[in-house]
Amino acid sequence: MFRFILLFIMIFMNLSFAKDISLEVRALGSDVTAEMNEEQLLTLNGFRQAVTSELEDLKLNSELFWSKLEQKKMKASEETAFLQNLFENISIAVAAPLNPKEPKPEGAKLSGNFKAVINLEKLKMTFLEVTTDLAATKLKSFYLLALIDIDNSMTWDDVGVQKPDLFRGVILESWNKLIEKEIKGFEKVVVLEKELSTKPDYMNSKSVTLKWTSTFKKVASDNENHSASYELSAHYVLQNAKSGLILLAFDFPVQKRDFDIKNKKALSSSLASLVYNLLLSQTSKINSIIEANAKTIEQAEVEIKIVSKSSLTEIFQINSLLQERFNDLKLSSQMKSYSSDGSVLVIRAEGSAEKILDRLSSGGGNFPLNEQKILLFNRADKSFAILPKEKNN
Numbered sequence: 001m002f003r004f005i006l007l008f009i010m011i012f013m014n015l016s017f018a019k020d021i022s023l024e025v026r027a028l029g030s031d032v033t034a035e036m037n038e039e040q041l042l043t044l045n046g047f048r049q050a051v052t053s054e055l056e057d058l059k060l061n062s063e064l065f066w067s068k069l070e071q072k073k074m075k076a077s078e079e080t081a082f083l084q085n086l087f088e089n090i091s092i093a094v095a096a097p098l099n100p101k102e103p104k105p106e107g108a109k110l111s112g113n114f115k116a117v118i119n120l121e122k123l124k125m126t127f128l129e130v131t132t133d134l135a136a137t138k139l140k141s142f143y144l145l146a147l148i149d150i151d152n153s154m155t156w157d158d159v160g161v162q163k164p165d166l167f168r169g170v171i172l173e174s175w176n177k178l179i180e181k182e183i184k185g186f187e188k189v190v191v192l193e194k195e196l197s198t199k200p201d202y203m204n205s206k207s208v209t210l211k212w213t214s215t216f217k218k219v220a221s222d223n224e225n226h227s228a229s230y231e232l233s234a235h236y237v238l239q240n241a242k243s244g245l246i247l248l249a250f251d252f253p254v255q256k257r258d259f260d261i262k263n264k265k266a267l268s269s270s271l272a273s274l275v276y277n278l279l280l281s282q283t284s285k286i287n288s289i290i291e292a293n294a295k296t297i298e299q300a301e302v303e304i305k306i307v308s309k310s311s312l313t314e315i316f317q318i319n320s321l322l323q324e325r326f327n328d329l330k331l332s333s334q335m336k337s338y339s340s341d342g343s344v345l346v347i348r349a350e351g352s353a354e355k356i357l358d359r360l361s362s363g364g365g366n367f368p369l370n371e372q373k374i375l376l377f378n379r380a381d382k383s384f385a386i387l388p389k390e391k392n393n
Contacts, residue, residue, distance in 0.1 A: 046114030047083040143209040151217035160264030207241035300353040305383040
């Protein structure tokens with residue numbers, strides 16, 4: 001029986017982790033250089049084509065991936081070495097190679113057949129590392145996402161500002177220093193331009209995001225005395241950056257102030273200080289909430305697919321099995337959706353999602369479900385397969 005299970009594990013894992021690639025690849029002969037010969041150039045193009053195709057199949061943003069690599073300004077040889085780690089059994093057959101002694105005709109094309117085995121798990125991890133900055137994501141970080149705006153009835157000149165981004169930037173830079181000094185326990189402060197789109201399993205579960213919104217409104221003018229009345233509306237929400245759980249929310253009373261408008265620089269500085277001081281007034285409250293949050297036991301949630309045919313009775317057996325086997329994690333397992341050809345379970349437990357997946361993978365991810373069947377976990381695509389035990393002859 002052990003050999004049967006081992007054989008299935010090998011087949012199951014190979015189906016999930018690796019994929020054979022066979023592509024016709026092309027390149028311009030003029031791209032052949034001292035650094036890269038024809039075979040190397042076509043191999044690199046094969047890597048690129050295969051990675052793009054597989055990322056799209058995995059519903060991952062290939063354009064984002066390549067744009068991040070371009071920012072690293074890699075040489076062709078460096079890019080080849082980087083991508084080569086994703087592949088095994090690489091071969092390239094060059095069709096009609098160019099004569100190195102003859103000048104390369106303008107527009108001459110190379111072609112060949114590229115074959116390799118791509119490791120899909122490595123590809124997914126590499127995508128995350130390139131697009132999310134793996135090391136930074138693991139740090140306990142304070143993320144700041146701020147919308148500092150004016151009412152639609154105004155122009156930025158009404159607040160003495162010629163460059164809105166510069167005005168916002170001064171406030172954000174000051175807040176960055178404030179958070180580093182006054183809000184304790186974070187390894188890094190990160191000012192965001194937009195919402196965090198990717199939240200990988202390994203993201204630090206104690207990181208928080210402060211979402212700020214504030215709007216200025218000019219409500220009255222006194223041209224004779226060169227003064228104007230302003231209102232500032234503002235609120236913020238503090239969330240766990242990974243789970244999205246709201247830790248604190250506060251809506252400030254509307255701030256009403258009169259300012260001299262003769263000196264635009266002084267006006268914009270005064271308005272910026274007004275925004276800055278609102279967050280400053282909240283640092284003690286935010287610290288208290290963060291300290292309380294740091295003491296809570298982390299809980300995570302993962303969805304697990306059932307990739308083989310299953311009955312409702314078997315789904316209930318899986319839930320009971322997992323809850324009993326991982327009682328130390330206070331694990332609960334519930335059915336999210338059911339189909340005889342494939343269901344989805346939601347598993348919640350203490351610890352990170354990565355820890356839950358590690359425990360499900362322990363011992364080869366092999367669990368006896370009942371007298372006739374076993375349960376096999378595949379971490380690569382977060383799935384269970386229900387398999388028959390080997391029959392006794």
